[in-house]
Amino acid sequence: MSEKRKITVAYGDGIxxxxxxxxxxxxxxxxxxxxxxxxxxxxxxxxxxxxxxxADESWNSIKKNKVFLKAPITTPQGGGFKSLNVATRxxxxxxxxxxxxxxxxxxxxxxxxxxxxxxxxxxxxxxYAGIEHQQTNEVVQALKLISRPGSEKIIRYAFEYAxxxxxxxxxxxxxxxxxxxxxxxxxxxxxxxxxxxxxIEHNHMIIDIGSAIIADRPHSLDxxxxxxxxxxxxxxxxxxxxxSVGLGGSANIGEDVAMFEAIHGSxxxxxxxxxxxxxxxxxxxxxxxxxxxxxxxxENIKNAWLKTIEDGIHTSDIYxxxxxxKVWTQEFAKEVILRLGQEPVRLRPEHYxxxxxxxxxxxxxxxKSIKELVGVDIFLDWDEDGRDPNKLGKKLKAIxxxxxxxxxxxxxxxxxxxxxHPETFCxxxxxxxxxxxxxxxxxxxxxxxxxxxxxxxxxxxxIKIENxxxxxxxxxxxxxxxx
Ligand code: NAD
Numbered sequence: 001m002s003e004k005r006k007i008t009v010a011y012g013d014g015i016x017x018x019x020x021x022x023x024x025x026x027x028x029x030x031x032x033x034x035x036x037x038x039x040x041x042x043x044x045x046x047x048x049x050x051x052x053x054x055a056d057e058s059w060n061s062i063k064k065n066k067v068f069l070k071a072p073i074t075t076p077q078g079g080g081f082k083s084l085n086v087a088t089r090x091x092x093x094x095x096x097x098x099x100x101x102x103x104x105x106x107x108x109x110x111x112x113x114x115x116x117x118x119x120x121x122x123x124x125x126x127x128y129a130g131i132e133h134q135q136t137n138e139v140v141q142a143l144k145l146i147s148r149p150g151s152e153k154i155i156r157y158a159f160e161y162a163x164x165x166x167x168x169x170x171x172x173x174x175x176x177x178x179x180x181x182x183x184x185x186x187x188x189x190x191x192x193x194x195x196x197x198x199x200i201e202h203n204h205m206i207i208d209i210g211s212a213i214i215a216d217r218p219h220s221l222d223x224x225x226x227x228x229x230x231x232x233x234x235x236x237x238x239x240x241x242x243x244s245v246g247l248g249g250s251a252n253i254g255e256d257v258a259m260f261e262a263i264h265g266s267x268x269x270x271x272x273x274x275x276x277x278x279x280x281x282x283x284x285x286x287x288x289x290x291x292x293x294x295x296x297x298x299e300n301i302k303n304a305w306l307k308t309i310e311d312g313i314h315t316s317d318i319y320x321x322x323x324x325x326k327v328w329t330q331e332f333a334k335e336v337i338l339r340l341g342q343e344p345v346r347l348r349p350e351h352y353x354x355x356x357x358x359x360x361x362x363x364x365x366x367x368k369s370i371k372e373l374v375g376v377d378i379f380l381d382w383d384e385d386g387r388d389p390n391k392l393g394k395k396l397k398a399i400x401x402x403x404x405x406x407x408x409x410x411x412x413x414x415x416x417x418x419x420x421h422p423e424t425f426c427x428x429x430x431x432x433x434x435x436x437x438x439x440x441x442x443x444x445x446x447x448x449x450x451x452x453x454x455x456x457x458x459x460x461x462x463i464k465i466e467n468x469x470x471x472x473x474x475x476x477x478x479x480x481x482x483x
Contacts, residue, residue, distance in 0.1 A: 004033045005292050008061045012071030013042040014266025015276035020071040022278035022333035023285050029337040032297045037061050042073030046081050053084040068259040072266040089123045094252035096157045097121040101238040107309045108318050110243030114219035119238055121231025122154040128228050135463045136381040139429035146182040151189045156361045158225035159197045169201035173210040173226040180478050214238050246277040246317045249284030260288040274328045277315040295352035302350045304339040310347050372442040375435035375468040381461045383428040389416035399458050402450040404434040408483050415482030
């Protein structure tokens with residue numbers, strides 16, 4: 001048996017204390033070699049005026065122990081409070097969100113009895129950076145940032161996960177038919193990494209059809225890896241199709257620290273009634289035990305839990321006509337404890353191997369590419385001349401373009417100049433693309449500044465610019481619709 005491992009525990013808000021008590025009782029009864037250090041997070045901390053819901057000394061406990069078992073918390077509405085979950089993930093570099101979604105049919109009713117998939121969601125990038133700006137009277141924007149190392153890390157993690165847990169296939173989901181640069185990069189890295197795992201099947205799906213398949217045929221999927229926002233959405237769909245969001249646990253894995261929690265919230269509507277289902281947190285605790293190399297204890301708890309479910313001992317949220325007995329939260333924990341050492345008969349038992357844990361992901365080394373500035377997109381706030389794109393085009397053609405040439409104007413991505421269609425609706429937000437006059441030749445920052453000065457001189461309001469680069473000669477920007 002492994003040495004006693006210190007872990008940080010937070011009892012959270014709402015049903016948190018009840019389900020955490022039930023979980024800890026089971027962990028202790030199963031002989032988990034852990035020592036808990038309790039921290040306070042959530043409502044009480046928010047009320048003290050700490051906007052993140054966690055005090056500095058609590059961060060230190062998590063950083064020191066490196067393993068955090070967390071009950072759900074209530075985020076107060078309004079008042080500038082920040083999401084503790086987002087803060088924990090980004091502050092501690094918890095790059096991978098791992099969410100197994102398995103059906104427990106017929107004990108938990110579901111239309112998809114064979115579901116057994118794992119969603120691996122990138123946790124640190126994408127639209128969650130929260131970089132948003134209002135640029136004109138009518139238009140706001142959010143920046144979607146996807147990096148090569150961020151994508152490679154999560155994709156490698158997904159393949160490693162599949163290898164360690166004996167899973168057959170990894171499916172990548174993106175929307176790269178539309179976002180050719182950002183989602184295109186994620187897909188490209190997926191294909192690159194997949195080549196290093198020939199023993200694991202791989203495929204790619206566009207996220208919309210991928211989500212439809214999760215809702216309709218989840219049993220056809222195995223491991224799914226995706227970006228942050230898509231992962232957020234599909235992991236809830238996947239949890240729901242298994243029959244109950246009250247059963248799922250999730251892990252947030254970083255290279256140094258990992259956090260484990262139930263996927264549901266603090267359920268204030270049933271807090272203090274001892275009727276909450278502690279299964280989500282119990283399942284998260286099993287993932288934690290695997291992570292800290294206490295696989296045998298994890299297996300023992302998981303199989304006792306499966307047997308309890310199979311025996312029809314159910315909390316009220318999953319209690320149905322075929323259940324044997326409705327139990328309270330703490331009573332459920334006692335029933336699991338009674339079944340330690342047993343395995344389910346009809347439900348598939350789970351087994352974990354030693355070393356079923358991975359968080360150190362080695363990234364491939366790539367030489368730095370040669371970057372060349374070949375053009376600039378200048379965005380204008382323009383609401384004159386009846387928003388006639390030809391008039392704007394004429395104005396811009398009239399200025400000195402210092403080695404560049406106006407190629408195209410788009411409005412919300414659609415080409416409106418030259419040769420636009422009068423039917424296209426135009427907002428007050430214009431993207432004007434200036435490319436190097438000599439094709440394939442780079443331009444300088446001085447030329448861009450001169451161009452901006454000319455634009456300013458003709459009393460046009462530029463609101464931002466995006467430089468256009470090639471990297472090793474490859475285009476690093478998307479073409480406009482109709483370009
Ligand atoms: P919720 O998941 O707390 O509850 C949704 C519904 O599911 C409720 O009817 C609730 O009674 C039920 N439910 C949830 N967990 C259950 C369980 N274990 N057993 C039985 N029934 C259960 O979602 P919500 O109501 O949208 O959010 C409540 C609070 O939780 C909010 O303050 C929200 O910010 C917070 N929240 C926290 C986390 C987290 O800490 N990880 C996650 C989601 C929501």
